[in-house]
Amino acid sequence: MNRRHFNQLLGMGTAGLVLPSLPSLGRSVAPEALLEPGLDVALKKRLADAALNAAKSKGATYADVRIGRYLNQFVITREDKVQNIVNTESYGVGVRVIANGCWGFAAAADAKNEADMARAAEQAVAIAKANARLLKEPVQLAPQPGYGEVSWKAPIQKNAFEVPVKEKVDLLLGVNAAAMKNGANYVNSVLFMVNEQKYIATTDGTYADQDIHRIWPIFNVTCIDAKSGKFETRNALSAPVGMGYEYLQTNPADKVTGITTRYNKGYDMLEDVTAAAQQARQKLTAKSVEAGKYDLVLDPSHLWLTIHESVGHPLELDRVLGYEANFAGTSFATLDKWQSKNFQYGSKMVNFVADKQQVGSLGAVGYDDEGVKTKKWDLVRDGVLVNYQAIRDQAAIIGEKESHGCCYADSWGTVQFQRMPNVSLEAGKTPLSVQDMIKDVKKGIYIIGDGSFSIDQQRYNFQFGGQLYYEIKDGQIAGMLKDVAYQSNTQEFWNSCAAICDQRDYRLGGSFFDGKGQPSQSSAVSHGSATTRFNGVNVINTARKI
Amino acid sequence: MATILTEAEAKALLTKVLSYSKADECEVNLSGDIRGNIRYARNAVSTSGSRANQNLVVQSAFGKKVGTATIDEFDDASLEKVVRRAEELARLAPENPEWVGILGPQTYLKSNGYFESTAKLTAEDRAEAVAKSLELTRTQNLTAAGFLEDVNGYQAMMNSKGLFAYYPSTNINFSLTVRTDDGKGSGYVAKGFSDASKLDTAAATRIAAQKAAASASAQALEPGKYTVILEPTAGAVLMEQLFFSMDARSADEGRSFLSKPGGKTKLGEKIVDPRVTIYSDPTNPELPASPWAGDGQPQQRINWIEKGIVKNMAYSRYWAQKQGKKPVPFPNNVMMAGGTASLEDMIKSTQRGILVTKLWYIREVDPQTLLYTGLTRDGTFYIENGKIKHAVKNFRFNESPVIMLNNLETLGRPERVVSTESDGNYLIPPMKIREFTFSSLSDAV
Numbered sequence: 001m002n003r004r005h006f007n008q009l010l011g012m013g014t015a016g017l018v019l020p021s022l023p024s025l026g027r028s029v030a031p032e033a034l035l036e037p038g039l040d041v042a043l044k045k046r047l048a049d050a051a052l053n054a055a056k057s058k059g060a061t062y063a064d065v066r067i068g069r070y071l072n073q074f075v076i077t078r079e080d081k082v083q084n085i086v087n088t089e090s091y092g093v094g095v096r097v098i099a100n101g102c103w104g105f106a107a108a109a110d111a112k113n114e115a116d117m118a119r120a121a122e123q124a125v126a127i128a129k130a131n132a133r134l135l136k137e138p139v140q141l142a143p144q145p146g147y148g149e150v151s152w153k154a155p156i157q158k159n160a161f162e163v164p165v166k167e168k169v170d171l172l173l174g175v176n177a178a179a180m181k182n183g184a185n186y187v188n189s190v191l192f193m194v195n196e197q198k199y200i201a202t203t204d205g206t207y208a209d210q211d212i213h214r215i216w217p218i219f220n221v222t223c224i225d226a227k228s229g230k231f232e233t234r235n236a237l238s239a240p241v242g243m244g245y246e247y248l249q250t251n252p253a254d255k256v257t258g259i260t261t262r263y264n265k266g267y268d269m270l271e272d273v274t275a276a277a278q279q280a281r282q283k284l285t286a287k288s289v290e291a292g293k294y295d296l297v298l299d300p301s302h303l304w305l306t307i308h309e310s311v312g313h314p315l316e317l318d319r320v321l322g323y324e325a326n327f328a329g330t331s332f333a334t335l336d337k338w339q340s341k342n343f344q345y346g347s348k349m350v351n352f353v354a355d356k357q358q359v360g361s362l363g364a365v366g367y368d369d370e371g372v373k374t375k376k377w378d379l380v381r382d383g384v385l386v387n388y389q390a391i392r393d394q395a396a397i398i399g400e401k402e403s404h405g406c407c408y409a410d411s412w413g414t415v416q417f418q419r420m421p422n423v424s425l426e427a428g429k430t431p432l433s434v435q436d437m438i439k440d441v442k443k444g445i446y447i448i449g450d451g452s453f454s455i456d457q458q459r460y461n462f463q464f465g466g467q468l469y470y471e472i473k474d475g476q477i478a479g480m481l482k483d484v485a486y487q488s489n490t491q492e493f494w495n496s497c498a499a500i501c502d503q504r505d506y507r508l509g510g511s512f513f514d515g516k517g518q519p520s521q522s523s524a525v526s527h528g529s530a531t532t533r534f535n536g537v538n539v540i541n542t543a544r545k546i
Numbered sequence: 547m548a549t550i551l552t553e554a555e556a557k558a559l560l561t562k563v564l565s566y567s568k569a570d571e572c573e574v575n576l577s578g579d580i581r582g583n584i585r586y587a588r589n590a591v592s593t594s595g596s597r598a599n600q601n602l603v604v605q606s607a608f609g610k611k612v613g614t615a616t617i618d619e620f621d622d623a624s625l626e627k628v629v630r631r632a633e634e635l636a637r638l639a640p641e642n643p644e645w646v647g648i649l650g651p652q653t654y655l656k657s658n659g660y661f662e663s664t665a666k667l668t669a670e671d672r673a674e675a676v677a678k679s680l681e682l683t684r685t686q687n688l689t690a691a692g693f694l695e696d697v698n699g700y701q702a703m704m705n706s707k708g709l710f711a712y713y714p715s716t717n718i719n720f721s722l723t724v725r726t727d728d729g730k731g732s733g734y735v736a737k738g739f740s741d742a743s744k745l746d747t748a749a750a751t752r753i754a755a756q757k758a759a760a761s762a763s764a765q766a767l768e769p770g771k772y773t774v775i776l777e778p779t780a781g782a783v784l785m786e787q788l789f790f791s792m793d794a795r796s797a798d799e800g801r802s803f804l805s806k807p808g809g810k811t812k813l814g815e816k817i818v819d820p821r822v823t824i825y826s827d828p829t830n831p832e833l834p835a836s837p838w839a840g841d842g843q844p845q846q847r848i849n850w851i852e853k854g855i856v857k858n859m860a861y862s863r864y865w866a867q868k869q870g871k872k873p874v875p876f877p878n879n880v881m882m883a884g885g886t887a888s889l890e891d892m893i894k895s896t897q898r899g900i901l902v903t904k905l906w907y908i909r910e911v912d913p914q915t916l917l918y919t920g921l922t923r924d925g926t927f928y929i930e931n932g933k934i935k936h937a938v939k940n941f942r943f944n945e946s947p948v949i950m951l952n953n954l955e956t957l958g959r960p961e962r963v964v965s966t967e968s969d970g971n972y973l974i975p976p977m978k979i980r981e982f983t984f985s986s987l988s989d990a991v
């Protein structure tokens with residue numbers, strides 16, 4: 001499932017969409033089936049060994065097997081109607097091998113016995129051998145110890161699939177009613193829940209069993225001015241997170257109050273939609289921005305996407321090397337810039353860390369999809385580019401002795417490759433609140449929530465919009481703006497970073513649908529930051545007449 | 547059982563599924579496809595794969611209570627189980643006020659979208675197609691990254707009112723980015739065909755290689771409003787945003803570029819240049835498509851925009867009934883009529899302008915005006931006095947296809963293109979547009 005399909009599902013797109021027809025989601029099942037246990041871990045090991053042994057006997061020098069059970073639940077509503085409740089399950093295996101120095105991959109749906117496993121492994125070896133003639137040099141893997149039989153579970157408090165569908169429907173219909181009561185003309189809301197039960201076995205001797213949970217409550221409110229025919233929308237300020245249903249049980253400590261309430265580890269959907277309906281109405285009469293240079297104060301609910309596009313993507317080593325040249329693109333952050341040890345990616349206060357272990361994040365796992373234990377490492381330290389994101393067959397290229405553990409496939413049926421870990425901006429070291437940051441700004445715009453986004457194929461030039469824009473005049477918030485988008489260049493932008501609020505304001509945003517690869521695969525990833533100030537950024541006015 | 551069923555096999559299977567139904571109404575959609583792909587980068591193959599999918603969707607209704615269940619195993623016990631499951635879900639479901647029931651038997655246009663040449667492709671054929679491309683780039687100081695993917699599939703449906711439909715189809719998409727080894731030039735090509743024998747990967751590679759070499763010494767031009775010539779691959783990604791937005795319900799609800807104040811719509815109004823006609827036709831031999839929609843409605847030849855006027859919007863059966871209109875399904879293909887000019891003619895007649903060969907990272911900025919942003923990529927050229935003078939650095943644009951089609955200068959001959967955003971195939975002409983808005987420069991190659 002990709003971003004466009006999801007937008008259609010949410011009613012933000014146009015063409016209708018029948019969910020069960022999306023093959024990537026698997027078959028539809030009863031809600032109770034989402035709670036049934038998957039295969040026993042001893043059986044998974046037996047199946048995995050069958051594939052690993054078959055691969056080796058056919059001449060593979062390396063093999064890994066992923067046995068995956070992927071569960072999804074969607075509850076989809078608009079206004080006073082439940083539009084759809086969908087439960088899906090997809091089970092299968094993917095076998096990846098190196099033979100004659102070349103990768104080969106084959107997948108099998110519903111593989112349940114040793115013979116199915118061996119067949120998939122043999123097919124993967126045959127594909128590797130067929131393609132070896134198009135190779136320039138053999139694949140080289142960073143050394144990797146086997147961990148034996150290990151397991152990892154996301155530290156959730158409440159499995160969302162255990163919550164009755166009726167409770168979820170009641171929540172969303174309540175949210176919709178609140179939106180309508182507060183002036184919305186239309187509202188769509190969705191609860192999207194994911195459980196990945198993944199098993200990875202490698203010829204290095206790792207057998208890792210993992211249980212991963214994600215949840216994303218989202219809505220879209222539309223307000224229309226009948227007289228002028230103008231309409232405005234406001235999306236939820238929630239974040240997709242690597243948590244259970246506890247994300248929807250808020251407590252006051254998770255709320256960030258201010259011009260509008262934002263949320264940390266717990267999300268109050270009812271409160272947010274009430275504000276959203278009023279703000280979408282307010283946007284209809286907001287002042288249209290005057291184009292020019294502004295100091296920007298960016299909330300974490302907005303800044304995550306700018307980090308994702310302008311830092312997360314350019315530091316993916318496969319892009320830097322040219323493996324994504326035909327689709328996602330390459331990168332301005334070339335190896336010579338990294339080798340110089342003085343490429344100033346951002347101002348001195350800018351520190352970006354990659355982290356596959358961050359609790360509550362979308363990217364957190366114990367082991368990646370080639371059996372490497374996950375970790376945390378620096379990408380940019382004191383503003384200087386210091387590292388990339390690399391997996392086993394890339395580590396040697398940047399002089400690393402081991403993989404960074406960020407290999408991922410979005411299904412048992414797709415081949416794993418380098419995907420973005422959680423990439424976050426460290427909070428400021430000296431105490432600074434949002435209020436104090438705004439007090440210092442003479443002519444600025446405070447942006448909350450993510451909106452339109454676009455960046456070039458080497459990640460220089462970008463343009464971003466948001467959900468809410470507030471004008472800052474002489475240290476005070478002067479009112480709401482609309483038609484705002486800012487354009488900048490990655491290096492220029494991060495070097496204009498002038499202040500970062502402290503850890504108290506640090507929050508995660510993220511995406512369920514980071515797309516890369518051909519055929520395209522989706523990955524879920526989080527990005528944390530505290531509210532951050534950028535000086536002198538170019539803002540354009542996006543209002544047009546048709 | 548084979549993944550790809552013949553019409554007779556599909557009919558027999560669907561008849562069996564319906565024989566288990568005890569619901570007031572039951573409709574079954576069946577599909578199967580086999581996809582193969584090969585990917586290459588840095589002048590060498592990187593990954594390849596093949597995957598077979600089959601799916602059966604049963605929709606059962608008791609009154610307005612509807613349940614849907616799906617399955618990918620087709621033995622008798624599984625088939626009966628999936629029907630029972632759909633009925634069980636229907637009984638538990640709340641009434642769906644938008645349920646309008648199933649259709650009776652329909653008559654469909656004839657359309658041939660299935661080609662044996664595509665259906666019989668093997669992993670060796672794909673490797674050979676890529677080898678032909680690599681031979682050219684490896685010997686010319688150029689680096690290739692490409693992707694080839696083919697699909698052989700079918701869709702079928704049957705319901706308890708006697709409707710039956712079947713459509714087999716094939717498709718192959720090939721895309722390639724060629725970069726100069728110094729990283730200063732980049733060129734792109736994408737080709738889509740129903741009939742794989744039409745794909746010549748060597749000829750396509752020569753196009754991308756030529757663009758890569760020609761774009762290697764790009765100069766910066768000031769952003770601003772320029773006359774542009776959009777090659778069909780560039781035009782497609784903006785035009786499809788308009789195609790995706792022809793929904794009547796959003797327009798009636800007041801939240802579309804087709805909405806007007808007071809709950810009215812722009813249906814029947816001129817919104818773009820009178821030379822613009824956008825239509826669908828499942829029987830078009832260049833871009834054949836299934837002659838029926840997923841709910842069994844026939845797909846006809848239909849004009850969405852005719853001579854600049856909004857002629858039709860897509861009405862779901864529910865929305866049509868509510869509004870007292872005829873239902874119009876979302877189409878399975880879209881084309882834009884063109885003129886007679888060749889791309890060369892269009893360049894010759896341009897005093898000062900920009901040739902845009904590809905647009906990238908297209909995102910909506912304002913749904914009210916259909917304003918989109920994105921960038922030029924993989925070959926952008928300055929035209930002066932009827933000739934291409936030199937390559938230019940890439941631009942970011944902020945433009946609406948509606949504004950763009952009001953600033954139309956010339957239309958060329960339509961050709962089949964693949965969208966670099968959605969992978970959708972369209973027939974799109976090259977377009978010359980005045981006052982296209984470039985808002986900033988990009989250093990990206």
